[in-house]
Amino acid sequence: MYWNEAKECMERNELQALQLERLKQMVTKIYHNVPFYRDAFQKLGVEPEDIKSLDDLSKLPFTTKQDLRDNYPYGLFATPMSQIVRLHASSGTTGKPTVVGYTRNDITTWSEIVARSMACGGADHNSVIQISYGYGLFTGGLGAHYGAERLGSSVIPMSGGNTEKQIMLMKDFGATTLACTPSYAIYLAEAMEEMGVGLEEISLKTGIFGAEPWSESMRAQIEKKLNIKAYDIYGLSEVMGPGVSMECECQNGMHIWEDHFIPEIIDPITLEPLPYGEKGELVFTTITKEGLPLLRYRTKDISMLTAERCKCGRTHVRMQRVSGRTDDMLIIRGVNVFPSQVESVLLEIGEVEPHYQLIVTRNGNLDELEILVELSEKSFSDKISILESLEKRIMNRISSVLGISAKIRFVEPKTIPRSQGKAVRVIDKRNI
Template identity: 60%
Template sequence: MGKYWNEKIECMGPEEMRALQSERLVKQVRHVWDNVPYYRAKMEEKGVTPDDIKGIEDLHKLPFLSKADLRDAYPYGLLAKPLSECVRIHSTSGTTGKRVVAFYTQHDVDLWNDCTARAITAAGGSKEDVVQVAYGYGLFTGGAGLDGGSHKVGCLTLPMSSGNTERQIQFMEDLGATILCCTPSYAAYIGETVKKMGKSPDDLKLKAGIFGAEPWTEEMRQEIEKSLGIKAYDIYGLTETSGPGVAFECECQTGMHINEDNFIAEIIDPDTGEVLPDGTKGELVFTAITKEAFPLLRYRTRDICVLTRGKCACGRTLVKMAKPMGRSDDMLIIRGVNVFPSQIESVLLKMSNASPNYQIIVGRENNTDTFEIRVELTEEMFSDTIRSIEELERKIGQDMLSVLGIKAKIRLVEPNSIPRSEGKAKRVIDTRNLV
């Protein structure tokens, strides 16, 4: 049992890492140019050919990809391998327009599992451990990502998926789970439930938790660590790049190490697209240099972040990213699900009699996100009976659930009661203070 899953890579000197990245980047650009007409057209538009990319120093010449490109190219436009070579898809929630469908070859799945294996090892995991995966399994990358890493490390894996909390705790106790993987808000909820069931952390063998897929604070970390008697590690990823494991935290808990041998990270100015030096706050951009099926080059994550280089006290040299400090678009992450205000607008516009004037109120109570959508009632929507108004609320609630993938409380409010600033209503009130 070692401290690192892949010491050679995780502790590689900076020059050697750049050389490795350069070599892989050059190869990857050629692969994309040859197989993804969508991106090739973007390169041609910029006047760039694979010959111009001789190493990582030329990365800035490549065009960006954004969520809008994923929408344009949905579902196969960015695929770089024949479907017969692909073995898996994962997808984000959301309407077709906002949904991301990512493809994986077996090689891609193996690399991804390798990334999460590093995260599990960094959290103190080895083949002696029992890993309880309480992320959702299915299209969501959380369950499959940590499950794969756990298998790779050789841990006994409990594929619990999320929900049924008392059963989770029963398994945790009976089978001696030592590492818990789930969203931080679910970890906090499990902690509360342990207490409610009259148990204490001493009844459990848990020593560590790997939590991600949604923003969480340092205070939440301390609370979870206390309620479950563990050390809590952050993990980062997005479906576009594979899933969790793009970056992971070590025992120092001072930022997440990016798996640079697979993903080149850049920080750019979100307005100009200009690359910013390390240590500057800006938008995080990833280039996948080892993925075969869905190799996004210079993908704009919209996460605002800072990169720090240098050898970490843990011994790793992989560049560290801070917890994302916000977004350069209006995406919200609510209970781990990506929500765009435009999705809410589209639901309301589709209801012929509903007004598109709405407001999203996001808060946090007992470590769980609260999500309310206020909709201004128009006279067309209003009829004389309580029953019909409650039916309308229910209908909007069902439509929102099917489009957003999470439940929102719908509250109908009076006309013109949503405050407007400069003629435009303030759409989102987020009181979670996650930054």
């Protein structure tokens, strides 16, 4: 189903003409209103008039999270504070947060793209959507909330935490769609089982999950444990918030709403643009944002773009599920390792729970990787010989997929800390 068919199915030539028109307008606006960008243009010898085609995007400067921090709090805003109606900020663990400002039009745009996204995931005006993303400075809760209301759905603004109440209200209020992080969806499923709440007692049909990388194997686990269809949604606060892209019913990549964002894939080392079909760092240019428009924002997320028309009829390019981030990518003995790769192996093998942690240490000059793997209740009662066989299978598969050896340590069921937000997957104890 479509929320805005005219925009979602626009022919590519029309869509690109709209992008160019909006890009030119935005470049002119930020050049005259944001000193940071004006200085960056001048250093590159570029003027707004130089942007004559979408290919000229490569002439423009990149923007990084550090640029936002260096201009904290409002230095990159392109409109006066009198026109900013809402502020959000990142939950970064180091340095100052990145502050995002929204005009009234920005909120309207955001609500529109989230409504489109939720419709991609099967929601409509008859849906009851339980939003279990955190509310507050984090963009997840309020972003999903406004979009669900724009769609005409009934909204349960639960926020995160308070798991028993989440489940009680999910059952009593007849929630049909769950919006939260994938790791929290697994946690809710486990808690339901412990509380004795059967799947026949809830009305969930779909889930819209994002805010952290997750694998196809985890999708299968969620769909099985909650008996729903699980969809991937993508966004980040600096670019807008949730709803920058979303999977449709085909579950074959997330449609990026290109009438508002121009995506690129670049080589994170050379910074050169890469063609469709090649994996690299995802970069976004916003072309309708008023409060905080961004040029070529480096997300640090690793993905790939495809421009082939989707079977659903939507024409907007699709991005592959994020496989990791360049800044949380582990380099162990010269090998790039993403937690999502480990997750895929564990869930592919089965017999263990989808909860794990990567512990990285350095012994002398040698990095060592230990993977804590949580056993299922059934596996925990198995004979030692069976567990030894399972350990060997996991070790061999990890070695094959990652290209490095890792120590596997089984832990008892429910001993790895559960998260009601983003799961803590990596503990890096190296002094690097």
